[in-house]
Amino acid sequence: MNAKLQPLFPQETVERHTLSVVVDNEAGVLAKIVGLFSARGYNIESLTVADVTDDHAISRITIVTSGPPRVIDQIMAQLDRLVPVHRVTDLTELGPHVERELALVKVAGTGEKRSEALRLADIFRARPVDTSTASFVFEISGSSSKVDQFITLMREVGLVEVARTGVAAMARGKDAE
Structure with a gap:
């Protein structure tokens, strides 16, 4: 019997998403986030980081990445589990x-x-x-x-x-x- 193997997720649509990640402004946070992406083989198309509070305690990381919806969901969930992360927002899903x-x-x-x-x-x-x-x-x-x-x-x-x-x-x- 010559059965064809079917891909697990056939013809998945790759979407571009812009994520806003609010984190503690401390050494090593960016390395943790980039490490999460590289360990799982996710690509970062754009990355910016800036201190956003007067007391320099909080930073916003803006990440542009692409992938099928299930991968974007995984990225969001994994980012949300990191200790120094306060909030993860998918601006693309949020709307305008x-x-x-x-x-x-x-x-x-x-x-x-x-x-x-x-x-x-x-x-x-x-x-x-x-x-x-x-x-x-x-x-x-x-x-x-x-x-x-x-x-x-x-x-x-x-x-x-x-x-x-x-x-x-x-x-x-x-x-x-």
Whole structure:
């Protein structure tokens, strides 16, 4: 008998999720969270961390990750079990939220390529923060897709280097998430 093996979870849809994790601001917390992801083979697409209280006791970690819904549920449950974690919120599941990313984009070029870089920067509302006769460094902020599009277009005009901050995100509305 020649039976075909069926995948355990056939054709699972991979979804992008933005997670907000409120933690104690202490040494080793980030390593615990990153360790949780790496030990289970989960990928982190974006990671940002910032102190969010006056007394420096609490930090918010914003993680962008992708996976099937069951994997996202596992990630949420495992993060919630870590001792220094106060709250885990899936901003994607919560509903409308604001996401922004900042990038510095270095572009080299003279003549027509230089003019095109300035024209594209104007369209994307990127501003030059450093200029020389041979290059620009542009600052752009917005959604990750906007930053991606800008970088893609700059490749054609003389992209040299990119530095990105990662996603910062927050739920919309008057209440804290």
